[in-house]
Amino acid sequence: MSTSQLQLFQSAVMQSWNAIVITDADLAAGCCVEIANPAFCAMTGYSLDELRGRPLKMLQGPDTDPAVIDHLRACLREARFFEGTTTNYRKDGSSYIVRWNISPVRDDDGVLTHFISVQQDISEHVRTERENRLLARALDATSDPVLLTDAQARIIFANTAFVEVTGYPASEIRGRTPALFKSGAHDDAFYAGLRSSLASGQDFRATFINRRRDGSLYHAEQSISPICDEAGRITHYVSVSKDISQRVDMEQALRDAATRDKLTGLYNRHRGEQLLEEAAAEARTGGGPLTVIVCDVDHFKQVNDRFGHPAGDRILIEVSGILRQSVRGRDAVIRWGGEEFVIVLDACPQAAAIDLAERIRVRIAAHRDVEVGRVTLSLGLATLAPAESTDELIARADAALYQAKRGGRDRLCVAESRG
The missing domain is CATH 3.30.450.20 (PAS domain)
Incomplete structure (x- = not known):
């Protein structure tokens, strides 16, 4: 050398x-x-x-x-x-x-x-690695689902709680984006708000309706935050959520208890009166004609007396099911009281309502209960007149119902139009 x-x-x-x-x-x-x-x-x-x-x-x-x-x-x-x-x-x-x-x-x-x-x-490197492993174990141990993505929203970490809630193994979601969990329950504006918040460096908090691996839906209170480097550039996103499906179900059950009839699952009278007022207000502002059908199970007292109240309850449930299946999704079917039902048909001309009422009558008459056999329905129909109140509308439909009963039952009567 x-x-x-x-x-x-x-x-x-x-x-x-x-x-x-x-x-x-x-x-x-x-x-x-x-x-x-x-x-x-x-x-x-x-x-x-x-x-x-x-x-x-x-x-x-x-x-x-x-x-x-x-x-x-x-x-x-x-x-x-x-x-x-x-x-x-x-x-x-x-x-x-x-x-x-x-x-x-x-x-x-x-x-x-x-x-x-x-x-x-390499002491600092080892210390950092140990801290990162500790952080990963802590995130994995927390009961709240945690998801970490890179700047392109590709998943790089999901803790055990997230895996358990979604049903996806970590290996199956790593490298994919959270779009995997979309349920279709949120509109474009929801996701536009999410993207806008994160792009501006702000957190986004909302209740998400997500889809599990088995296709079932769950509600999650979710917070998504951008993670920035020393230069302020977004490098990752972290999501922390809480499965609130049980709470949502409980709240829905309470709402149902306040608005639904316990036996039939139809709207109860209190909620039905509210829906009728809303439909009438819409009809008065050009939303289309409002027609109501009031119907009553014929000889219902005899069913209870002869077969007992359990059989009577079963008849009410069967009739309720037929009524629900016969109307449009937008129509309200209400258990008005006892064996009496009201159907609110908004934006429905009277001629179409008459056809529907007749189909309902025929379907009820064709139905056979395993114990009671054949039951029938009497129906009264009225269409809202200008300046008419909902009470007056129901009274006219009720009068048409009793006309049908006096006329022999198992029939439809239409209230005369008001000028």
Whole structure:
């Protein structure tokens, strides 16, 4: 090696960012230090004078891994490359985690003369990794579903709670986007608001209706937050949610209890009167004609007296089902009281309402209960007149119903139009 090359080698070693130490190859003496660059001295806290002539065993301590040291000694004995990680100790007694490799150095005749070691203090890296693992375990242990995506909304982490709620294994959703869980229950404006909030660096909070792997829906109170780097660029998004399906179901049950008839599941009279007023207001502002049908199960008292109230209840349930199946989705079917029902047909001309009422009458008459047999329905129909109140409308339909009963039952009567 020329003088210039030797000088270059010495400069490279002494100026290297990595810690470099060169020892002799005297295994019996422990391979003592001959050269250590400033980076090695800074890492260990020892000066070159304090290191020179001493074996690096001086850096070992209570937490130094014996298995790593045993492997190191075997490699040195066999003059082969070594690489490992363990805990070392500085001059002041503080510990650090070192990752290092050792290479044997031979002379021109192939005789082993030295070992050169390149080392790095990876304590901060290990600490960060441990903190990240702890954070991951903490996120995984929390009972709230947590989802982490990259800036392109590709899923990179889902905790156990999220997996349990959605039914998707983590391996199946990793790399996909949260669009996988869309239920179709939200409109474009909902997602536009989400994108706008996140793009401006703000959190987005809402109740989501999501779809599980098995196709079932669930409600989630969800908060989505952007994560930014030091330059303010969005690098990730984190979502924390809570499955509130049980609460939503309970609230719906309470609403149903307040608005639905317990036996038939139809609207109760209180809610029915509200719906009738709403339909009448719409009809008065040009929403189309409003027609109501009032119907009553014929000879219902005789059914109860002869077959008992359970049979009577069953008849009411069967009639309710036929009424629901016979009308449009927008129409309201109401249990008005006892065996009496009211059907509110908004935006329905009287001629179409008469056809519907007749079909209902025929379907009821054709139905056979397993115990009671055939039952029939009498119906009265009226269409809202200008300036007429809903009470007056119901009274006219009621009068038409009683006309049908007096006329022999199992028939429809239509109230005369009001001028």
